[in-house]
Amino acid sequence: MIEVKAVEKSFGRKKILKGLSFTANKGEITCIIGINGVGKTTILNAIMSLTPINKGQILIDGQPVTKHTFEKITFIPDAITMLPQMTIAEAMEFMKDFYTCWNQERATELLGFFRLNLSDRISSLSKGNTAKVNLLLGLALDVDYVLMDEPFSGIDMFSREEIANVFTSHLIENRGVIITTHEVGDIEHLIDKVVLLEDGKVIKEFSAEEKRETEGKSVIDVMREVYQR
Amino acid sequence: MKNYLKLVNFEFNRIAKLFAVLLGITLVVQLTGVMVISKGYLNMANEKIYEEMMTKAQFLEDFGRMSFIQIVKSVWFMGPIALCIAGVAFYIFLIWYRDWVGKNTFIYRLLMLPTARLNVFYAKMTSILLMTFGLVAFQLILLPIENAVMKGMVPDEFRVDMGVIQIVNSVPELALIIPNSIVELILYYGAGLMVVAILFTAILMERSFRWKGIFAGLLFSALAIVVLIAPLLLQAFVLNSFFYPIELLGIEIVIGLIVLAASIWMSGFLLRKKITV
Amino acid sequence: MNVNFNNRDPVYLQIVRYFKEKIAIGELEPGEEIPSRRELANRMKVNPNTAQRAYKEMEEQGLIYTEKNHPSRITTDKKILGQVREELLVEAVDLFVTSVRSINVPVEELLELVRIKYTTHDDKEA
Numbered sequence A: 001m002i003e004v005k006a007v008e009k010s011f012g013r014k015k016i017l018k019g020l021s022f023t024a025n026k027g028e029i030t031c032i033i034g035i036n037g038v039g040k041t042t043i044l045n046a047i048m049s050l051t052p053i054n055k056g057q058i059l060i061d062g063q064p065v066t067k068h069t070f071e072k073i074t075f076i077p078d079a080i081t082m083l084p085q086m087t088i089a090e091a092m093e094f095m096k097d098f099y100t101c102w103n104q105e106r107a108t109e110l111l112g113f114f115r116l117n118l119s120d121r122i123s124s125l126s127k128g129n130t131a132k133v134n135l136l137l138g139l140a141l142d143v144d145y146v147l148m149d150e151p152f153s154g155i156d157m158f159s160r161e162e163i164a165n166v167f168t169s170h171l172i173e174n175r176g177v178i179i180t181t182h183e184v185g186d187i188e189h190l191i192d193k194v195v196l197l198e199d200g201k202v203i204k205e206f207s208a209e210e211k212r213e214t215e216g217k218s219v220i221d222v223m224r225e226v227y228q229r
Numbered sequence B: 001m002k003n004y005l006k007l008v009n010f011e012f013n014r015i016a017k018l019f020a021v022l023l024g025i026t027l028v029v030q031l032t033g034v035m036v037i038s039k040g041y042l043n044m045a046n047e048k049i050y051e052e053m054m055t056k057a058q059f060l061e062d063f064g065r066m067s068f069i070q071i072v073k074s075v076w077f078m079g080p081i082a083l084c085i086a087g088v089a090f091y092i093f094l095i096w097y098r099d100w101v102g103k104n105t106f107i108y109r110l111l112m113l114p115t116a117r118l119n120v121f122y123a124k125m126t127s128i129l130l131m132t133f134g135l136v137a138f139q140l141i142l143l144p145i146e147n148a149v150m151k152g153m154v155p156d157e158f159r160v161d162m163g164v165i166q167i168v169n170s171v172p173e174l175a176l177i178i179p180n181s182i183v184e185l186i187l188y189y190g191a192g193l194m195v196v197a198i199l200f201t202a203i204l205m206e207r208s209f210r211w212k213g214i215f216a217g218l219l220f221s222a223l224a225i226v227v228l229i230a231p232l233l234l235q236a237f238v239l240n241s242f243f244y245p246i247e248l249l250g251i252e253i254v255i256g257l258i259v260l261a262a263s264i265w266m267s268g269f270l271l272r273k274k275i276t277v
Numbered sequence C: 001m002n003v004n005f006n007n008r009d010p011v012y013l014q015i016v017r018y019f020k021e022k023i024a025i026g027e028l029e030p031g032e033e034i035p036s037r038r039e040l041a042n043r044m045k046v047n048p049n050t051a052q053r054a055y056k057e058m059e060e061q062g063l064i065y066t067e068k069n070h071p072s073r074i075t076t077d078k079k080i081l082g083q084v085r086e087e088l089l090v091e092a093v094d095l096f097v098t099s100v101r102s103i104n105v106p107v108e109e110l111l112e113l114v115r116i117k118y119t120t121h122d123d124k125e126a
Helices: A040-047 A067-071 A088-098 A104-113 A127-139 A157-167 A185-190 A208-215 A219-227 B002-051 B056-063 B068-072 B075-097 B106-111 B118-153 B164-170 B172-177 B182-238 B245-274 C011-024 C037-044 C048-060 C078-101 C107-125
Strands: A002-011 A014-024 A029-033 A055-060 A073-076 A145-149 A176-181 A193-198 A201-207
Touching: A002 A040, A014 A029, A014 A040, A014 A055, A014 A176, A014 A193, A014 A201, A040 A055, A040 A073, A040 A145, A040 A176, A067 A073, A073 A127, A088 A104, A088 A127, A088 B002, A104 A127, A104 A157, A127 A145, A127 A157, A157 A185, A193 A208, A193 A219, A201 A208, A201 A219, A208 A219, A208 C011, B002 B056, B002 B068, B002 B075, B002 B118, B068 B075, B068 B118, B068 B164, B075 B118, B075 B172, B075 B182, B118 B164, B118 B182, B118 B245, B164 B172, B182 B245, C011 C048, C011 C078, C037 C048
Parallel strands: A029 A176, A029 A193, A073 A145, A145 A176
Antiparallel strands: A002 A014, A002 A055, A193 A201
């Protein structure tokens, strides 16, 4: 379980996170929703210890982040984390070199799944394909948790479908996934848990299916209620 | 350790291009310099002797023999060295900042590697060191070749022959880069290493705290300098040369090591707790 | 297996309903093997946990059964299969009745109209 407890974070004088708390379970897809600039990316960065927090605590399976945590959790930011001059093969080699949890078999499978060419240079890829490589490098790690920052934004429709397919496949099976998005649209049926953010805090945390069952409301309905008060 | 070596290999490959360009420029410019200066000297000798009918002896008395020192002291020779130094200095900053800039934020990957983040620091530092040693070694290889080229161009009676060691020792600027004893080498490059560590720490402060970090970085650097020169100042102004030079050197070495350790500790702390992507 | 899910009903119930429809029209036959949970999630583009929940629900309702280490199958229980058809029919008629009641038509006229529409529709399809 990933626990984010009363996290506060400021950039200069601007407070971005104001005592934010939520949890994300293994085996579930948790979706953090909020308008742009609400600090979604900051949360993911903070979980990965890529930016310091001013107050609060972040635990992964009850432990604070150490170097060993990175064999257990991976983060796929919205920009590719490899050098543009590298080929896909080189980027994969880099990952294989450093991570003991790198799963070459799964990497090969993903390569086929996304129809990518090993010899393509990252700088030459389309936006959609860059996102796929980014996803490949993260998902080929045998980790328990995967964080994805806006995996669907700014990508063409077909790439989006292919990426959405990942969420319903065995590639995600039994993992804890956190994704951030500002529009829930085509992934309503893919997510287990929804965390709605506003003004640096969680204003609602609920199970999407439960909401539909008990109140007959879609995620978008709830968003409307919450954000258009 | 294994991860550190992999990172060094990776970082060094990233600077390989710049490194090769610097080597290439040094080779071409210095060799051209050797030829231009030798040719210039010969032309002058020809003019004086064959056109102005000066005797050889008279010429040598007036203008002296040609020695490699003339070449070393020229822009042709020192220029590329200065360029390489500038290149390394520039790279000390670039090696960090390029991981943050642009759409491809490689720093994410570096900080998320399942290895101590200080290894990234060590790897970058090692790359700078390797690059420096590489350039110096190349200069050492180049010197006898250049010397031979000069010998080939200028006839015996017009030149003073010098060995590489002699050449290096007669030009203080060169002796600084190519020390002639192991102790000096360790001292000079140890000092260089310390400077790099201080600069890295300042860079990481800026990367952690941005604007405020620049001030922190400057303050840290200033503090390091003060600590380093304090014994020298005390020795000169307060203690009236109380220490023997060798003792003073010992004190400086110890202080240097402390500053280096403090820089590394601070960088490790920043990388673990304060760095922001 | 392209299903257009609506966003307001629980997805797992929509999956169950989809299976019931297929059973009722005979597209899924008694004893027929059905895809694994994982496969279903992938084909229907739903969360695997939801697919899991739908299967659990169908097992509880007796629509499918699973023998150890075998894929799940559609039940062969005639009674349950009959119920499914009945249930869907009643549900559809209920819906129709509710909407048509507001127009206030005499039942004979309505039935006649239904008969004509239903059979001509059949003709068209044939």
